[in-house]
Amino acid sequence: MLYQMKKSGTLLRNTRPPRWLKGNHGAYTETQAELECLPSARLTKAPSHGATSLDLPGVILIKWLLCPVVVSLGLALVALGYGHALDQPYVILGVLGFLVSAQVFDEINLYRDRARFPYFEAINSILWNWCVVFGVLLLVGYATKTAGMFSHGIIFTWFVMVPVALLGSQLLARNALRSVANRTKARKAVIIAANPLGLALHKKVTEDAYLGIRVVGFFDDRQAWRLPENMEDRLLGRVAETADYVRKHGIDLIYIALPMSLQPRVQQLLESLRDTTASVFFVPDIFIFDLIQARFSQVNGMPVVAICDTPFYGLRGLIKRGFDIVGSLAILLVISPVLLLVALGVKLDSPGPVLFRQRRYGLDGEEVIVYKFRSMTVTEDGAANYTQVTQNDNRVTVFGKFIRKTSLDELPQFINVLQGRMSLVGPRPHAIAVNEQYRKQILGYMIRHKVKPGITGWAQVNGFRGGDDLEHMRGRIECDLEYLRNWSLGLDCWIILKTVKVLFGDKHAY
Incomplete structure (x- = not known):
């Protein structure tokens, strides 16, 4: 599914169901x-x-467990092949690989309705998802300072071997299931x-x-x-x-x-x-x-x-929160010098506080305090009224224009992520006054608050940053709801990668 979203540039929208007369x-x-x-x-x-599901139990297990099992078993076989004992670090890595793969790969497509196996689509999907899984594991390793505990040869061989094993296992599973189905x-x-x-x-x-x-x-x-x-x-x-x-x-x-x-x-x-x-x-x-x-x-x-629920229940919620904690900690450690330089620039540019605190709606519509570097001469907290920033807005300071254009003003929100008020990826939080205005005009507006607000989101990487007209907001909300319908850890990673791409070239950042 993630491959299809990347290829089309948008999420698949559900078709409008029939209306019974x-x-x-x-x-x-x-x-x-x-x-x-x-x-x-x-x-x-x-x-x-x-x-x-209409599927037989065995088919369900194969579709859900094939990729995670291949990932974990592949690590064990590579380690044993190098003559390395399966001690605690490798067992923990195998378990983490299983859990992350279960979320990123989701349910595999065994191409049941096609006469030929679509090699290009399968290889593309496997390579992309495996890179996401491996990247998450590397991030965890460096954040916890445990990456040095593993043999570089074993990890590299594992990285190269898994895509081949995944492709081969999908081919074998497809043929085996078709054979069983034909005899049943x-x-x-x-x-x-x-x-x-x-x-x-x-x-x-x-x-x-x-x-x-x-x-x-x-x-x-x-x-x-x-x-x-x-x-x-x-x-x-x-x-x-x-x-x-x-x-x-x-x-x-x-x-x-x-x-x-x-x-x-x-x-x-x-x-x-x-x-x-x-x-x-x-x-x-x-x-x-x-x-x-x-x-x-x-x-x-x-x-x-x-009919309408948060995607983050049970294990999914733990994985999402763990990803936020590890990711925000790692990023804060890396950008700490940048934080100090931006704070100094804000202080020297104009009088006022360095941090701008604004009340916004968070999970389940509860008020949260969101941090930003101050980029304007005013500090509206957004509770009673909020005026969207426009091009050449005289409220924006000289240094503020630079940090808004480069999104550096958003960096303190990684602290909000660590606090649990926000997430790395999710619908962008709107000022309370904006919420109260558009919840009356856009059907389903408040559903976006079934998840924590994010530093970046699907709407932002699809051109819906800034702008407060009704049509622009409708497009933003539609993207937010599609994110809720289709969430996966792989989608979060894809949004983060797309955010890096558009970070310094956003025409809507004023």
């Missing part, structure tokens, strides 16, 4: 345009942590409702070589002229006839794609299916919502579906 007798209809735009993006990137008896399935959700599910099932599922057809109550084209051969009957068909034809799986608004009909269908041995799955039409880190969970045994 009530027809006669509670039936549902769709426009032709909605039938042509299936919500496949919603189903493609299913929630990963805690989510149910396919389970027969039917789908209730030939609507866009049911058709999207059908597409995903039929293109997946590892599921071992054959969709026999659809059941739908609508008249023929209201059904999608070429549905005659795939339509098995009306919804009320499902139970009889399932019993007579030995159907194994039933997927109900009816809208939630048709709850009484769904209840009647479930009652009729109690006399069958088929497994029944409900495909919820929660895709009418704008999903932010959607996942399935439980509350004391009761299943719930998260």
Whole structure:
């Protein structure tokens, strides 16, 4: 996924889901345009942590564990090959490599729907993600002063060997799973409702070589002229006839794609299916919502579906915080001379405090104090009002213009990261007055506060720095929400690298 984002220059946006329109007798209809735009993006990137999946358990384990295991096992084999004992430092490095790889590589793509293995795409993705993993481990090693404990020969060999091993393991896993799938008896399935959700599910099932599922057809109550084209051969009957068909034809799986608004009909269908041995799955039409880190969970045994949640729960939160602590400490140590020089320049340039403290919204909308080097003659704290800086703004000092152009005024925020108020990467914090203005004008504005604000973010590296007009702010918020939907440690590292690239050439820094 990260490779696709880099290649296109933007994150993949979720397609707008179909809007159900009530027809006669509670039936549902769709426009032709909605039938042509299936919500496949919603189903493609299913929630990963805690989510149910159509995949077999063995396939799930392979997709999630293959890359981390190859990384850790590769280190062990290289160390043993050099005649080095697997002592504590190498064990710790192997565990760290496993954890970081699990986040950066995420779920591997076994290219189930392609006739040929896409070598270029796979190699590009593997090399990029492995460099991110290795870079994070190097950063941790130098920050903790443990890098010298490892043999340079072992580490270099490990760095070169892992991409080759990852490519080979993906090829082997792909071929092995295809072979198993071809020898496994396919389970027969039917789908209730030939609507866009049911058709999207059908597409995903039929293109997946590892599921071992054959969709026999659809059941739908609508008249023929209201059904999608070429549905005659795939339509098995009306919804009320499902139970009889399932019993007579030995159907194994039933997927109900009816809208939630048709709850009484769904209840009647479930009652009729109690006399069958088929497994029944409900495909919820929660895709009418704008999903932010959607996942399935439980509350004391009761299943719930998260529609909007923070990406930093459980282990993800620990990894994100650990990355922030190690990164901010390392950066503060490196830039400490720069901090002193900038502070001296601010003090000599104009009267006033060196640091500018401004109240902004942080995690969950709570107020936090954010530090910056003072670059103007005024120090608005942003609570009641805030005036966006413009080109040739007479409030900006001579030295302030330089540090704003080079983003040196943002350096004290690494202290905020160390304090836990901010993160290295995340939505940029806005002044309270700005938040109160735009939360009333932009739907979903406050969702950006489901994570800690960052020193840099996806919006900033895509040209949405500065500017306070409504359209510019809409673009910034859309980028922030896409960051929440698609967060990974690899994405954070990519944003940091892009930030370095645009740091000294931002036209919007005044």
